[in-house]
Amino acid sequence: DARVTQTPRHKVTEMGQEVTMRCQPILGHNTVFWYRQTMMQGLELLAYFRNRAPLDDSGMPKDRFSAEMPDATLATLKIQPSEPRDSAVYFCASGSRAGAGVTEAFFGQGTRLTVV
Amino acid sequence: DQQVKQNSPSLSVQEGRISILNCDYTNSMFDYFLWYKKYPAEGPTFLISISSIKDKNEDGRFTVFLNKSAKHLSLHIVPSQPGDSAVYFCAVLIQGAQKLVFGQGTRLTINP
Numbered sequence: 001d002a003r004v005t006q007t008p009r010h011k012v013t014e015m016g017q018e019v020t021m022r023c024q025p026i027l028g029h030n031t032v033f034w035y036r037q038t039m040m041q042g043l044e045l046l047a048y049f050r051n052r053a054p055l056d057d058s059g060m061p062k063d064r065f066s067a068e069m070p071d072a073t074l075a076t077l078k079i080q081p082s083e084p085r086d087s088a089v090y091f092c093a094s095g096s097r098a099g100a101g102v103t104e105a106f107f108g109q110g111t112r113l114t115v116v
Numbered sequence: 117d118q119q120v121k122q123n124s125p126s127l128s129v130q131e132g133r134i135s136i137l138n139c140d141y142t143n144s145m146f147d148y149f150l151w152y153k154k155y156p157a158e159g160p161t162f163l164i165s166i167s168s169i170k171d172k173n174e175d176g177r178f179t180v181f182l183n184k185s186a187k188h189l190s191l192h193i194v195p196s197q198p199g200d201s202a203v204y205f206c207a208v209l210i211q212g213a214q215k216l217v218f219g220q221g222t223r224l225t226i227n228p
Contacts, residue, residue, distance in 0.1 A: 048214075
C-alpha cells in the first residue's frame with residue numbers, strides 16, 4: 001500500500017526552538033512538494049524538488065526555513081528558529097514516476113505544528 | 117498574488133441536491149486542473165482532473181467543467197451525499213515547471 005509518510009504527526013515546541021519535519025515519498029516518485037495549510041492562504045506551496053534537486057523554494061521564508069532531500073527516500077523541512085506564526089499543518093506530497101510528468105500528487109497526513 | 121482563487125469559503129447543500137464548487141485562475145496558459153478533497157486530520161486526496169483540451173470530465177457523481185475563455189472551472193457533485201462533506205481544493209498544474217498550485221479551499225457541508 002503505497003503512501004506518503006510524514007513524521008511527526010504532531011509537534012508542540014517553544015518559540016525559538018528548531019523544528020524538523022520529515023517525509024518519506026512514495027517509492028519511485030521523483031517530485032516532492034511541501035505545503036503549509038493556513039486559513040487565509042489555503043494550501044500554500046513552500047518548496048518542491050525533482051530528482052532531489054530543489055526547483056523552487058520561493059514560497060518559504062528564507063531566513064528561517066530550509067528544505068532538503070538527503071536521499072530519494074527522505075525529504076526534510078526545517079524551521080530555525082520557530083515562531084508562533086509558523087503554527088500550521090505542514091503537508092508533504094509526492095508525484096510522478098521517472099520519465100513521466102506529474103499528473104497528480106499524493107499527500108501525507110501532515111504534521112500539525114504548534115509553536116508556543 | 118493568488119494564481120488560483122476559490123472565492124466561496126463555505127457552501128451548504130441539502131442531501132440529494134447538486135453541489136457546485138467554483139474556481140478561477142489567472143493565467144490563460146495554465147492547461148491542467150485538478151480537484152482535491154480533504155477530510156479533517158487527513159491529507160488531501162485527488163478527486164478528478166481535466167486537461168485544457170477538454171471542457172468536461174465526468175467520474176461517477178463528480179463532473180468538472182472548464183471554461184477557458186472565462187478562466188473558470190467548477191466541480192459538480194450530484195447527488196450530494198453526507199460523506200461529501202469536506203474541504204475541496206482546486207489546483208492547477210503548471211506543466212513546464214511541474215508545479216502544483218492550490219486555491220484557498222471551499223468547505224462543503226451536506227445537510228441531511
